[in-house]
Amino acid sequence: MPPMVQWTPDPTFYPPPRLAAKAPPERLAYVASFDPARQTPDALAVVDVDPKSASYSNIVGRLDLPNVGDELHHFG
Numbered sequence: 001m002p003p004m005v006q007w008t009p010d011p012t013f014y015p016p017p018r019l020a021a022k023a024p025p026e027r028l029a030y031v032a033s034f035d036p037a038r039q040t041p042d043a044l045a046v047v048d049v050d051p052k053s054a055s056y057s058n059i060v061g062r063l064d065l066p067n068v069g070d071e072l073h074h075f076g
Contacts, residue, residue: 027053028060032072041065042072 014020027050034042046061065072 025050033062034072038068041068042070044072 009015014023027048029047029049031045031047032042033045042065044063044065045059048055048058048060050056
């Protein structure tokens, strides 16, 4: 019989809000970006959310999906 698989949580995920509040602030946010008219492919935008950064509140990276209709916002 194979051994039991032991799941370990992602160390960057804080299940209770109490732990999330104690965590260091995020410096980057990953945002699904899409065109409601479905004329251009979805994209993953990386936004600088560090108020001390020179590029604060700007998109600092972007990954476009290859095809219209790939619908990044439906992936988990």
